[in-house]
Amino acid sequence: MPQIEAVLGDITREETDAIVNAANSSLRGGGGVDGAIHRAAGPELARAGAMLGGCKTGDAKATPAFRLDPPVKHVIHTVGPVWRGGGDGEPELLASCYRRCLEVADEVGARSVSFPAISTGIYGYPAADAARIAVGTLTSTPTGVERIRLVAFDEATRDLLAAELARDVGSGPAGNPDGFAER
Ligand code: ADP
Numbered sequence: 001m002p003q004i005e006a007v008l009g010d011i012t013r014e015e016t017d018a019i020v021n022a023a024n025s026s027l028r029g030g031g032g033v034d035g036a037i038h039r040a041a042g043p044e045l046a047r048a049g050a051m052l053g054g055c056k057t058g059d060a061k062a063t064p065a066f067r068l069d070p071p072v073k074h075v076i077h078t079v080g081p082v083w084r085g086g087g088d089g090e091p092e093l094l095a096s097c098y099r100r101c102l103e104v105a106d107e108v109g110a111r112s113v114s115f116p117a118i119s120t121g122i123y124g125y126p127a128a129d130a131a132r133i134a135v136g137t138l139t140s141t142p143t144g145v146e147r148i149r150l151v152a153f154d155e156a157t158r159d160l161l162a163a164e165l166a167r168d169v170g171s172g173p174a175g176n177p178d179g180f181a182e183r
Contacts, residue, residue: 004138004148006161011151012040015070017110018062020101022118023077025054027061032121033153037075042067045075055079058096060104074108076101080119083126091133094119098137105145112147117157128160135164 011019011033021037024030027049029038038045048063055061060078065071078101081093097118105113115134119125138148150165152158 001139002143002145002148004135004150004165006150006152006158006165008153008155008158009151010036010153011114011116012036012068013070014072014114014149014151016072016112016114016147016149018074018076018105018108018113019065019068019072020060020113020115020118021075021077022080022116022121022123023049023055025056025079026050027052027055027063027077030122033116037068040068041065041075049077052077057081058093058100060097060100062104062108074105074110076104076108076110076113078118080123080125083119083124086129090119090125091129094125094130094133095137098134099141102138102141102143102145106143111145112149113145114149114151116151116153117161120157127157131157131160131164135161135168139168 022033029046044066052061057079060076062074062076065075078097080097081090120127120130150161
């Protein structure tokens with residue numbers, strides 16, 4: 001299982017082998033983290049994205065990272081679900097995003113990957129539920145990725161992710177007893 005940490009920051013400043021983009025299905029760029037990544041990577045990113053023929057919700061596709069600095073090798077674009085109340089397959093689709101990103105990371109040979117909090121901005125996914133799905137999926141998907149950074153853009157999201165990570169450590173078979181509250 002990869003080592004996973006939750007950090008506060010701007011994902012365009014990450015130094016991992018790959019960063020994940022919360023893209024839209026056109027892969028030509030948009031708002032939020034998508035816009036920030038496209039601005040940092042340069043116009044080649046939208047051209048490379050356009051050549052991939054779009055991406056379905058829950059799927060992921062990789063492009064080079066072009067002008068991102070610090071240099072990152074790959075951008076893994078995934079399309080999160082728009083929150084419509086939770087009864088429209090949103091949890092399964094969000095889990096699929098995290099799983100497919102790890103599969104694509106394995107395909108391109110990325111050993112370290114930074115993720116934003118997919119779907120929790122413009123797409124409206126409740127942050128606590130999204131954090132639980134992010135950590136639950138990343139810890140249960142077999143992968144060659146060794147290091148994962150969950151890059152939150154605000155403290156509340158970082159705290160939710162850190163709490164999920166602490167819970168996950170505490171609940172595993174080789175769980176860290178310090179992860180539990182005193183009883
Ligand atoms: P979505 O459309 O999937 O909801 P958004 O880009 O609107 O995507 O938001 C996803 C998450 O990314 C939100 O938590 C937002 O605060 C965060 N975010 C926005 N810009 C950045 C950035 N530069 N680095 C990391 N996270 C970011």
